[in-house]
């Protein structure tokens with residue numbers, strides 16, 4: 001399998017090269033040359049598999065430059081009931097991403113049972129093991145520069161802490177994440193972990209990561225890598241749980257399901273889009289945003305209008321406070337018939353802070369074939385959904401999953417099972433849970449009191465040169 005850039009001006013690469021490289025040299029994002037197709041016989045056989053075996057079968061289609069036995073061992077070491085042990089609602093940890101039944105035809109899928117209680121652990125734990133494997137094979141090291149709105153940062157730091165050939169420099173928006181999210185990251189004292197709180201929003205941090213990645217000389221000299229979902233390996237690993245959710249929610253491969261995905265940077269739902277392109281019977285992909293509704297606006301009107309940081313609200317589902325969704329470029333590449341010239345034209349506008357409008361183009365007519373619909377949720381909706389789910393279904397939802405359930409309920413289709421992806425545990429957003437339910441969400445005993453631990457973080461302006469210098473000074 002070779003990977004091409006959405007901008008079409010970088011040479012195709014193998015998986016292990018793009019794993020370490022992140023963003024393509026031409027500023028685009030990597031995607032497989034074509035999506036592998038899953039046959040009916042494969043679907044029938046995969047239904048019986050454990051999560052790790054299923055992950056191996058799917059990832060082996062995308063990763064053809066790691067020997068099969070080694071890939072199998074890496075995946076088996078990653079997807080264990082011990083790593084994803086923080087199940088709730090009676091979920092079976094052996095299923096890794098079990099479903100919780102809310103009512104007939106309506107489920108949540110628990111993706112946040114890993115060490116940092118958010119869905120990012122699903123891919124990041126694998127990434128940690130893949131990095132270690134490839135770096136050891138090549139005798140190399142890597143310095144990761146990442147951006148987080150709250151969950152990628154801790155998942156990456158927990159996956160990479162203590163690894164001798166990896167350093168992590170993680171940019172987060174100063175003061176915008178929940179107290180629990182801040183404590184998870186900033187309390188880590190491992191010498192290979194560096195937290196930088198940026199005066200600004202997530203998009204400012206993500207822009208810095210992209211600017212540094214686009215400086216080819218700096219990237220090469222200081223071995224800069226990526227763990228955000230601009231790294232294809234993140235998206236690939238996330239494809240697996242769509243298959244697992246489908247198998248758990250259905251009895252036969254003749255059935256169709258819909259997935260609702262709380263969305264910000266478009267990485268999670270991009271994996272769902274690819275699962276569907278591979279042949280998984282997904283009737284609909286329902287995209288849910290919070291008040292920062294740039295993606296909802298696109299799927300309703302065909303206009304993509306990234307907002308500035310000043311126009312981006314700080315909300316009670318803070319991990320989705322994103323107004324420039326990096327993986328969206330991967331989806332638009334498919335929407336415009338994989339034409340890199342069109343992508344270059346559209347993203348030259350985005351990179352100048354301008355909007356683009358596809359509503360009057362031939363591409364927009366093709367949109368129904370991708371089966372996307374969307375909706376948005378506000379703070380009041382979130383509180384009402386958390387209360388409703390607690391009273392009616394006896395489950396406690398986090399704020400992002402509540403956004404998902406609110407939009408899912410608006411988009412149910414008779415005879416099609418709806419699966420809402422649970423992207424974080426409520427313990428991460430205690431302030432809002434208390435506001436909604438006047439009660440404290442339970443958290444794993446080992447994470448009790450983390451807010452009181454000493455924190456190690458530097459606060460900086462969103463200045464590319466200064467952040468580059470910080471990285472250089474700490475290598």
Ligand SMILES: Cc1ncc(COP(=O)(O)O)c(C=O)c1O
Nearest residue numbers: 151263264265266267268319423
């Ligand atoms: C809890 C949570 N929900 C939803 C999202 C949005 O996911 P994505 O950025 O993949 O669209 C994020 C962050 O990415 C998150 O941390």
Ligand SMILES: N[C@@H](CCOP(=O)(O)O)C(=O)O
Nearest residue numbers: 148149150151152228229319
């Ligand atoms: N919500 C994310 C933002 C970064 O997304 P990513 O999937 O591109 O890493 C976060 O929690 O940091």
